[in-house]
Amino acid sequence: MNDVKLALYRVMLRIRRVQERIEARYLEDHMKTPVHLCIGQEAIAAGVCLALGPGDSVQSNHRGHGHYLAKGGDLKALIAELHCKAGGCSGGFGGSMHLVDTAVGFLGSSSIVGGGIPIATGIGLAMRLRRADRVSVVFFGDGAADEGVLYESLNFAMLRRLPVVYVLEDNQWAVCSPRQGRQCGDNVFLRGADPDRLFAARLDGNDAVLVHAAAQTAVTRARSGAGPSLLVCDTYRILGHSGCKSQDPAGYRQDSEIEDWARRCPVARLRQSLVAEGLLAPAAEAALEAAIAREIDEAFAFAAASPLPDAANLSRHLFCE
């Protein structure tokens, strides 16, 4: 358990620091791609991905940096992709919203809201057809839960008892639209689903240990052939929808709301508990911070040094020959 907590903390802290560095440097305009930062939501990516093995797959969305890193995606390739360089994980063809690292089961991310939901369902179908003892996970927001494709996908996954874990990160906002203006109650589908067909849980998405435990339940269920799960994780997007903090339009949400949620910071919370339990000594913490900072420096240096994609390759990846 202590190992798990420490591992969760390492992953979350790394995601946080990477996001902060991107935030800090975004206005320099070397990253010419719209970034969607996940500061405040790290516990979900970390909690879920640490319950997975390398053969399990993840589908992600426009806010995917955390999912990518938590699943083990290469940091250098991420930062290079944010710079649209040839060394990026998508060779500069994807940008921040289209991350991929097949070596670790991160099979790609769609920037069409809800787009990854049926794809993850299909990956689950393939796992079932191939009798692979594997799990397919998809991360999406409360905005994506407005899309009908979620209900089509859940229905099919329940029907076929597919090994899919649907992770709804309910950060309450879709760009500048509050959830109350878009949905009745806290999502109609959850109430009607037969628990035998769907394990559904609503949980504090800022509690990494809790998320991890729920994810393990869902993953075990998937591996046993019992079928899909839907984890609705309450959380909050501390920064704006996209770009850096100074670019967030003012006036659509209350400062007090942001402050309330900042007090529930998932990273600080886990740190506190680790310190209180004597699991994170100051020296170890300093070493961890230093290692992460160094890794990020290296990633930015790698990105800066990486060449731009060769325009001669423009049409090379349309079809695979």
Next chain:
Amino acid sequence: MPWTKIRPDADEPDYGLDAAGHGRRLGHAAALREALSLALTLDERVFVMGQGVDDPGGMFGATRGLHQQFGGERVFDTPLAETALTGVAVGAALAGMRPVYLHNRPDFLFLALDQLANHAAKWRFMFGGAAPPVPLVVWACIGRGWGSAAQHSQALQGIFQHIPGLKLVMPSTCHDAKGLLLAAIGDDNPVVVIDHRFNFRNKGPVPEGPYYVPLGQGVVRRPGRDVTVAGFSHLVNDAFVAAEELAREEGIEAEVVDLRTIRPLDEALLLASLARTGRLVAVDTGWKTGGVAAELAAVAVEKGFAHLRAPVVRVTCPDLPTPAGYSLEAAYYVGKQQIKDAIRRLAAS
């Protein structure tokens, strides 16, 4: 003819294939079924899905009994959820399977466009080749005729043609229906196959065993010196009959080119034919504006201008939704007569 059943009661035009010793004649549905059955046998990654693929009708007969032969896990009915199920096919494809998703009308593909156009067509490019390929076949049949009206008979190839990253196929013969479908299933990229109900009336020579008609390779169905008629699907057969009649009745020799694949398009074949005739009738079962015939005309003007001796003529449906009433339908659709008129007009110019 009851709308729900199509009996193969017409022989395809004799393109000389029988003379080449192919012998066996099959109906269009049987040819498709044989392709699916072979694909399922030859490659365990292949599976067949679609609303009603396991019902007694079996997608106009193209999937009849396959679920009994290969099991309900590999040949299965789908919920009425075209968006999600297309995504399911995309996901399964990128996780190593080779799904074939059949629809009895192309109209329903509008519901699937997000996954087809935004995802399947983009996946490989979007990740700079670092993501797995999407070897997916989406097959849909133009349900034209018999009062199907505006939402059940649309010829949507013009829309799919526009999207880079999708291959697009429209067979005209039973032989090609089988060979093109097998090639599409074997292709590592997303392929849309648009078939036509009129094809299902036909019987034609179909070799046994697997064979592959390469995507992107057209064929000259009838050589001629005066006018080129180029197109796809059942209109090629109409063009062939039109050309035969004109040759007999008026001594006009039209060359009939069956391009078979819309994307990639066999431009070389089209241009070579134009070099011989200098005149083009572009035919398509879809709409005129921005459609497939418009694209053929653009290729002719852009790359074959020096050969052209007359303006290109397009024979297509008018830019209107399809009416239901049979007298209105008759005014709406084009076929042998319109092609004949176009050839005659062009030959005289």
